[in-house]
Amino acid sequence: MTVSQEGGSTMKQPRASSFALFAGLTLMFALGMVPALTMAQVPRSIVGNWSGTLDPGAQPKKQIVVHISAAQDGTLSGTIDYPDQDTSGIQITAITYKKSILHFESIPSLTVYDGTMSADKSTITGKIKQAGAGLDLVLKRTP
Numbered sequence: 001m002t003v004s005q006e007g008g009s010t011m012k013q014p015r016a017s018s019f020a021l022f023a024g025l026t027l028m029f030a031l032g033m034v035p036a037l038t039m040a041q042v043p044r045s046i047v048g049n050w051s052g053t054l055d056p057g058a059q060p061k062k063q064i065v066v067h068i069s070a071a072q073d074g075t076l077s078g079t080i081d082y083p084d085q086d087t088s089g090i091q092i093t094a095i096t097y098k099k100s101i102l103h104f105e106s107i108p109s110l111t112v113y114d115g116t117m118s119a120d121k122s123t124i125t126g127k128i129k130q131a132g133a134g135l136d137l138v139l140k141r142t143p
Helices: 015-041
Strands: 048-054 062-070 076-082 087-091 094-098 101-106 111-117 123-130 133-142
Touching: 062 133, 076 094, 111 133
Parallel strands: none
Antiparallel strands: 048 062, 048 133, 062 076, 076 087, 094 101, 101 111, 111 123, 123 133
16 A cells, blocks of 8 residues: 555555466466367267177177267277177276277177277277187277
């Protein structure tokens, strides 16, 4: 506070603290955007439902449905269904998607899949291994 020559007092404007408040609010807003930016980096092309048919040769063919979702922080997760066997919700325990390459593993079903997304983002062509046996598997996006 400063005293004027006329005997009154005047408040000096605290410009530095206003600037600090503005800078702090700007920083908080910017940091609040980081999760949204991270989420934007998760390729939405992989999120969804994917189905295909396993053809083990001498055994009957069986349908597989893979459900892939993304959390707000961008972490992928998923489950596997085998409708022909009335089995659903098998947890995918590890999943990555980078540069059109999908990799997932499911410990409960002893499953490992590696595939490549097509340019039009409608199919993933790869190999699935279940309990050591490898099969070709094309997954197609389903509604």
